[in-house]
Amino acid sequence: MATDLLLNALIFLAAAVLIVPVFKRLGLGEVLGYLAAGVAIGPSALALVADAEAVLQFSQVGIIFLLFVIGLELKPSRLKLMHKAVFGFGSLQVGVTSLLLTACGWALGLSPVAAAVTGFSLGLCSTPLVLQLLGERHELQSRHGRNAFALLLFQDLAAIPVLALIPMLAAEDLLAGGFMPMLQEVLVAIGAFAGLIVGGRLLLRPLFRFAAGTRSREVFAGTALLVVIGAALLMELAGLSMALGAFIAGVLLADSEYRHGIEADIEPFRGLLLGLFFMAVGMTAQIGLLAEQPGMILGLTGALLVAKALSVVVAAKAFGTGWREALNLGVLLSQGGEFGFVLLTAAGAAALLPSSLVNQLVLVVSLSMAATPVMFLAHARLVRPLFKARKARPDFDPLPDESPQIILAGFGRFGQIMGRALQGLKIPYTVLDINADQVAFVRRYGNKVYFGDASRIDLLEAAGADQARVLVVAVGDIEASMRIVASVRQRFPHLRVFARARNRYHAHLLMRTGVNDLVRELLPASLELTRDVLVGLGIPRDQAQHTIDTFRPHDEQTLRRQLEVFGNEKKQIQTVQEAARELEALYEADEDVTTSLEEPPTRPAAGP
Structure with missing residues (x-):
């Protein structure tokens, strides 16, 4: 019985593999190929399978x-x-x-x-x-x-x-x-x-x-x-x-x-x-x-x-x-x-x-x-x-809920902020998250989030990646993030990928795959807090902001220089030391900032 079942399965697979690709190559489609394969192995032709x-x-x-x-x-x-x-x-x-x-x-x-x-x-x-x-x-x-x-x-x-x-x-x-x-x-x-x-x-x-x-x-x-x-x-x-x-x-x-x-x-x-x-x-x-x-x-x-x-x-x-x-x-x-x-x-x-x-x-x-x-x-x-020249309107009506422009992978603290902004702008997006508890929790607040591993090609297809324009990788786990990026690069090269980088190492991994639209998750918040600390020391806010604006491009440049020596620890250390000296030189050349730092902070007068 098992042998007969396996033999029938082999016959069906062989007929499909041999006949369907021929019909598809001829432009006749898979369905006609399957029908022809069934006729070939059925009782009316070769009778390879009796009980149709x-x-x-x-x-x-x-x-x-x-x-x-x-x-x-x-x-x-x-x-x-x-x-x-x-x-x-x-x-x-x-x-x-x-x-x-x-x-x-x-x-x-x-x-x-x-x-x-x-x-x-x-x-x-x-x-x-x-x-x-x-x-x-x-x-x-x-x-x-x-x-x-x-x-x-x-x-x-x-x-x-x-x-x-x-x-x-x-x-x-x-x-x-x-x-x-x-x-x-x-x-x-x-x-x-x-x-x-x-x-x-x-x-x-x-x-x-x-x-x-x-x-x-x-x-x-x-x-x-x-x-x-x-x-x-x-x-x-x-x-x-x-x-x-x-x-x-x-x-x-x-x-x-x-x-x-x-x-x-x-x-x-x-x-x-x-x-x-x-x-x-x-x-x-x-x-x-x-x-x-x-x-x-x-x-x-x-x-x-x-x-x-x-x-x-x-x-x-x-x-x-x-x-x-x-x-x-x-x-x-x-x-x-x-x-x-x-x-x-x-x-x-x-x-x-x-x-x-x-x-x-x-x-x-x-x-x-x-x-x-x-x-x-x-x-x-x-x-x-014959009708192309007369077509006066689009071939389809856009359905916002079925045609997401953005797929957001990961809906933790990072992804939720972006989701709220997109929702406010009424930009359609689809959210995928692997954490079932997180999905259930977030949906209670009215967010449309779907359970699934965004690194799976079939799941991305089901989520509309063929029609989407942007994929945002907002997951915190480095390995999961890289799996998603690898899958997308292989199957959906048209998608523009924006990514959350957990640290400099994660940023380098993403950049090595060609992802340049990335944000290191702690960098913006750290720079904002640094600016506020400088203001707290008595430095005028515009000068403190200028300090941050000087630091950011220098740090980005350093990140790219370190990418060139990725994996070489000795040269990485050397690059970090050189970057630190360069930053000191930049700040020393900025007289307004250094003067403000040398002056004691102004204390408010005591009240009555």
Whole structure:
């Protein structure tokens, strides 16, 4: 058994490694490569893996993780901003597409109920496919990317009640035997839904606070997996979608301080399982039907792509978008989706649709998914350039809470002062801090701080380092500071790094990596206190400030001279001694200061 499992894993990995890079190099995208790899190793071709259905069933976990990550991104503020797109454009597109496809099904001889189920099922799009295509082209934050996301979110939510309704639609007499069991199922589902929300609000933050307190990345990642799978299974046991449970868990954690850390830990699982899902879709496609009925299958596929593209364009224009965005959405959302597989299979099991038609439609949906990356690539290369000259406004609306200009690593005494100033200026920033207790404490005062180790590349990506302009390294630990700088220099060279240096040695380490925007944490306060001490001795304030102004550039120059002999203790000592003599000479040349120092301080007259 273990040998068979390892062999299957080897086959999947080999197919992905050999085929996906070829498709990506050809510009066709990873998704089409995964689909082709699945077809190659599936029963329709080499038959290297026999049980395609079992693989597809397991790979649904990838969709669960995808919906969880989507939930993490859907902060309440963002949902409020997107509610018109989600419920306006989403309902409009689903309504237009479903009516058009239902009319086509009815015209082809299906019963009204069967046509409605078929039309709705084929009207759904593929969430992982569309998001993957947008992610590959870095268009998730574009105008059409956000509208596509809103539409997909509405579709995922709308598919759940339809899935629950299919057994009711198939029942011949609801009052005789179907109504009460269905009512019981609805009540159980509502109870599970409410339990997940209430329980999540009460338990999730303490659970992750405990996991973060262990300082173990494995425990923290295991906690994230526990939450995702547990929420999905709770919804499954209640008769609802597992993806819905994962999505709700993500939404509940969207405003938590652990959001970026969770997203970074879930991302590898999501990517691997989504790749497995697309390969499973390719494996389950019954290519034999294409050989037996090429005209019908290809004709239905073409009709589905055209009908959905037209309906999406109509809905987008009715929603008020421009032609460029409407065409982008039409091509991007023209395929069937994974929820279509689920609904069509459920309709077949409930005898609403004949099994032969279900098999044909599943193949049509699979082919439409395979065609979409090619169509989207052709559209991007051939059609989009025609609209560039007419573009009158930006391709996206800036979202301050999702597009931080500054990432602040460390939020202790040093970082909090900067954070207060940035907040007062309304400059968006994201804070990462490794101390779970500090994060919990600071958030009680209303600060947006997230738990996580800022030296991790995946966490920086989740925090928006690709779009940010500045990284401020405000951590006090020298080793942690240097790890962060090394990670950023390697992966995000565009980021301008400002750093807190604990001492001269730390400053030299930072300067050796190319970080010149740094402040030694004790220098400004020490110089200010020195100035006040001089004033206390009777030196006029302007002369005391002049003394400090003379010291600062000399010290900076000395710091750079010491950098040239870094690691050579003998020359370091020599440099320090030379710098001390030079500073004495500078002050001796400043007659006003030396004269003030030689004069006794003026004492105030005694009062009566």
